[in-house]
Amino acid sequence: MDILADKDALRRQYRQKREEYVVRLSPQDKELAFSAVPSPIKNLFQPDKSVAAFIPLPSEADPARLLTYAADIGCRTALPYVTGKAAPMQFLAWRPGDPLYDGPFNLQQPDSEAAIIHPDIVIVPLVAFDRSLNRLGQGAGHYDRALSLLSDSTAIGLAWSVQEHDFLPADPWDMPLDAILTEKEWITR
Ligand SMILES: Nc1nc2c(c(=O)[nH]1)N(C=O)[C@@H](CNc1ccc(C(=O)N[C@@H](CCC(=O)O)C(=O)O)cc1)CN2
């Protein structure tokens, strides 16, 4: 069995699942999803912490409310910044309302001159997840590499419930998450 080919097939399957699910959501359900801040996140986000999230691609779950909550209670907030597939990802300071700039892969990114942040808490986008908190991402290794350098940080995957797969193939470099938040559930060990 070839894990990389498996992962590619799963990526295609779950990007499609995510898109099909999101186009069928009513505007109200889409608005309500991820709008409440669950208590485990309230406990984790404290004013002295830094929190990184992301600006979603079209069908990704949207962490905007979580990041706004973090900024409102006094956390430092940040977004990922990439220049291409091979270059490492960094987290740069960004507050809700600050300007965004077009980046590669249709991403909206912070100002390239913004301060580098080493986030205590990272809200992580994903293509698929499983109950063991394994994650399948976009395949460039951006989050695996960044999280391996942030060993003391808490990584929380954000996903639609339909992105759950029974058992994801895991490579040695895959960084498991500490928890996953879906529109229905808080999943942790
Ligand atoms: N919203 C968001 N921001 C993010 C990520 C992400 O997954 N989601 N990243 C996570 O690493 C980093 C960017 N890395 C990426 C690496 C590859 C592709 C990529 O191959 N995209 C596909 C289409 C993706 C889709 O529609 O979901 C492409 O361009 O063909 C995208 C992002 C940092 N910022």
Ligand SMILES: Nc1ncnc2c1ncn2[C@@H]1O[C@H](COP(=O)(O)OP(=O)(O)OP(=O)(O)O)[C@@H](O)[C@H]1O
């Ligand atoms: N810590 C690391 N150091 C160097 N390369 C890494 C590291 N982690 C992952 N990579 C590389 O990144 C590539 C993509 O990995 P993988 O297919 O597991 O990505 P993924 O699970 O989709 O997650 P991501 O969102 O991080 O892209 C692999 O070729 C791997 O060699």
